[in-house]
Amino acid sequence: MALTVKVHPTVLFQIVNAYERRNLDRTAILGTLLGSVDKNSVEVTNCFVVPHSISGADGTVCIEMHLADVMYKLNKQVHPSEIIVGWWITGYEVSSIAVPINDYYARQCQNPIQLLVDTTMKTGKMNIKAFVQVDIGVPEGSQGAMFSPVSVEITQYPPEAVAMKTLQRARSIQGLVEPLAELPQVIESTVDLDEMLTVVLNYVDDVIADRVTPDNTVGRSLLKLVQAIPKMTSADMEGMMNSNIKDLLMSMYLSELTRVQIHLNEKLAMTSPNISNLQ
Amino acid sequence: MAIPHRIIRRNELGCPFEYVQMDSLAVMKIIKHCYEERSNIEVPRGGLLGLVIENRLEITNTFAFPIAKADEAVDEDYTTNMMLHMKKINQDYLHVGWYQSCDFGAFVTVEFVVAQLGYQDSIEESIVVIYDPKKTARGFLSLKAFRLTPQALKMLTENEHNITPEFVKSLHLSFDKMFLEVPIMIRNSPLASALCCQIVEMKPVDKGTQFLDLGTSSVMESRLKLLLEKVDDIHQEAYKTNKWVMQVSKQQQEKSKYIHQRNLENAARQAKGEPVLPDEDLNKIFRPIPPPSRLPQMLSSSQVEFSCQQINSFCSQALGKLFISEALQHSKAEQ
Numbered sequence: 318m319a320l321t322v323k324v325h326p327t328v329l330f331q332i333v334n335a336y337e338r339r340n341l342d343r344t345a346i347l348g349t350l351l352g353s354v355d356k357n358s359v360e361v362t363n364c365f366v367v368p369h370s371i372s373g374a375d376g377t378v379c380i381e382m383h384l385a386d387v388m389y390k391l392n393k394q395v396h397p398s399e400i401i402v403g404w405w406i407t408g409y410e411v412s413s414i415a416v417p418i419n420d421y422y423a424r425q426c427q428n429p430i431q432l433l434v435d436t437t438m439k440t441g442k443m444n445i446k447a448f449v450q451v452d453i454g455v456p457e458g459s460q461g462a463m464f465s466p467v468s469v470e471i472t473q474y475p476p477e478a479v480a481m482k483t484l485q486r487a488r489s490i491q492g493l494v495e496p497l498a499e500l501p502q503v504i505e506s507t508v509d510l511d512e513m514l515t516v517v518l519n520y521v522d523d524v525i526a527d528r529v530t531p532d533n534t535v536g537r538s539l540l541k542l543v544q545a546i547p548k549m550t551s552a553d554m555e556g557m558m559n560s561n562i563k564d565l566l567m568s569m570y571l572s573e574l575t576r577v578q579i580h581l582n583e584k585l586a587m588t589s590p591n592i593s594n595l596q
Numbered sequence: 597m598a599i600p601h602r603i604i605r606r607n608e609l610g611c612p613f614e615y616v617q618m619d620s621l622a623v624m625k626i627i628k629h630c631y632e633e634r635s636n637i638e639v640p641r642g643g644l645l646g647l648v649i650e651n652r653l654e655i656t657n658t659f660a661f662p663i664a665k666a667d668e669a670v671d672e673d674y675t676t677n678m679m680l681h682m683k684k685i686n687q688d689y690l691h692v693g694w695y696q697s698c699d700f701g702a703f704v705t706v707e708f709v710v711a712q713l714g715y716q717d718s719i720e721e722s723i724v725v726i727y728d729p730k731k732t733a734r735g736f737l738s739l740k741a742f743r744l745t746p747q748a749l750k751m752l753t754e755n756e757h758n759i760t761p762e763f764v765k766s767l768h769l770s771f772d773k774m775f776l777e778v779p780i781m782i783r784n785s786p787l788a789s790a791l792c793c794q795i796v797e798m799k800p801v802d803k804g805t806q807f808l809d810l811g812t813s814s815v816m817e818s819r820l821k822l823l824l825e826k827v828d829d830i831h832q833e834a835y836k837t838n839k840w841v842m843q844v845s846k847q848q849q850e851k852s853k854y855i856h857q858r859n860l861e862n863a864a865r866q867a868k869g870e871p872v873l874p875d876e877d878l879n880k881i882f883r884p885i886p887p888p889s890r891l892p893q894m895l896s897s898s899q900v901e902f903s904c905q906q907i908n909s910f911c912s913q914a915l916g917k918l919f920i921s922e923a924l925q926h927s928k929a930e931q
Binding site: 325326327329330331333334335336337338339340362363365366368384387388391394395396436438442443444445469470471473474475476477479480481482483484485493494495496497498499500502503504506507546549551554558561562564565566568569572573575576579580582583584586587 | 617619620621623624625627628629630631632633656657659660661662674677678681684685686687729732733735736737738739770771772779780781782783784785787788790791792793794795796797798799808812813816820823827830834837890893894897900901903904907908909910911912913914915916917918920922924925926
């Protein structure tokens with residue numbers, strides 16, 4: 318069964334945040350995944366941390382089930398449609414404590430997904446993988462469990478995509494960024510567009526001068542690009558532009574006028590003669 | 597970044613910090629909550645957790661408020677439980693404010709002001725973050741943080757049911773000095789930045805380009821409609837004030853007429869040698885008419901001011917986009 322796990326960025330941010338705030342004696346932390354199950358995909362929309370401890374000698378794991386329960390109930394009050402779909406853990410590879418924890422979660426939901434987030438960044442990248450438990454072994458002989466990987470993709474709500482764009486800018490400059498006002502944002506993306514066009518033009522020049530072998534797919538996308546500009550006569554274009562500009566300027570003028578009148582109204586109300594006559 | 601200027605402004609307007617620093621986690625959680633509950637609840641709300649460090653207020657986590665039952669503004673049990681839990685998992689557990697989602701930034705209502713007043717009463721550094729889902733869906737992340745100015749606090753606490761014009765005048769308060777906007781910065785911890793890089797690889801950022809959309813009429817329609825409603829409200833309030841002024845002046849006239857008649861009668865009686873009529877308390881006959889409260893008018897004016905600012909910035913960027921598309925069209929026509 319081709320199961321895909323769709324993860325929202327919020328979940329990953331929460332996992333990273335919880336990892337940063339873990340108690341120093343832990344190397345890995347885990348928690349519950351919440352979301353909804355579809356026919357062949359699981360959408361993970363929320364998660365929370367569950368403290369756990371590994372007792373030294375025999376490596377038994379205990380998790381604070383009471384805390385997990387309380388948190389799930391609190392969450393249900395706010396997001397009634399989210400159910401437990403699995404659990405997450407940080408680390409580089411599936412560890413041996415995965416089996417008992419998976420058992421616990423198998424009691425809470427049907428087919429728990431294990432999400433493994435590599436916050437230690439062993440390979441220089443933060444790998445995000447998902448697994449499902451599969452029973453293996455000979456029926457009469459030794460049984461075991463294996464975790465088979467499932468594909469992970471990132472889904473975003475449209476406003477989340479917008480926020481991600483802003484957050485992306487925060488990763489370069491000491492981690493701090495100010496959300497842009499509207500016009501500066503358009504200006505910035507115009508600059509980006511300019512740079513992209515320069516790259517494309519250089520490529521085209523290189524191909525014409527035979528410095529680079531032409532690539533058919535690139536050529537086709539360039540053709541699509543040029544044809545994407547709608548075919549309008551310049552008169553039509555002028556007409557549309559002018560009417561739009563007029564509308565916008567009119568709105569700006571009216572809103573400024575309203576502002577001035579509001580201020581005036583306030584001043585006049587304050588200086589009304591009858592106010593001082595009140596006894 | 598003109599920091600000294602900001603320090604002076606903040607201190608005189610009663611704000612103990614210069615800016616608000618939000619963790620990317622807090623931003624994403626607010627967006628997610630408001631998006632998921634946009635059809636169920638009218639106004640999704642939630643609490644902010646964080647603490648004040650140096651010259652900024654850090655917001656590190658948020659949680660959503662459940663739907664309020666009956667007339668309770670906030671479910672106290674839920675909040676306490678949530679904060680206890682946060683403490684156990686090493687998150688900040690200080691409740692430093694609340695957030696609210698408002699379409700097109702139409703947030704200045706009486707309940708809003710009363711709620712923020714409650715928060716600022718109990719927690720001195722509390723702020724409210726307003727998230728505009730419609731504007732964000734159009735492509736511009738819209739998060740603003742506000743506080744009530746000290747004069748507004750004084751006006752609301754001392755005289756809650758009797759906000760008369762002279763009281764407002766004595767505080768030198770006008771509608772544009774009621775709210776203080778605190779700038780927001782968004783922060784990524786280094787690990788979160790690494791996560792951002794990973795997410796970009798897994799999902800190329802070709803989404804989130806809605807802001808390049810040229811269509812403006814739907815947004816302008818809703819904004820202007822809101823503006824019209826508020827201006828109507830102001831008009832109503834102005835009408836009420838005018839009516840009151842006329843009533844007071846009419847009452848004055850009747851009073852002076854009554855006094856005049858009294859004096860005439862007294863003079864006539866004195867002439868005849870009869871006892872003078874006793875002086876009656878004028879206030880019992882002519883009850884002073886209470887003036888209408890100034891609060892709704894101030895709130896509507898404030899809302900109109902915010903809406904106008906937003907319309908302006910929206911129009912400016914729409915104009916910019918139109919000029920860009922014109923340039924592209926010209927370059928194509930010239931080929």
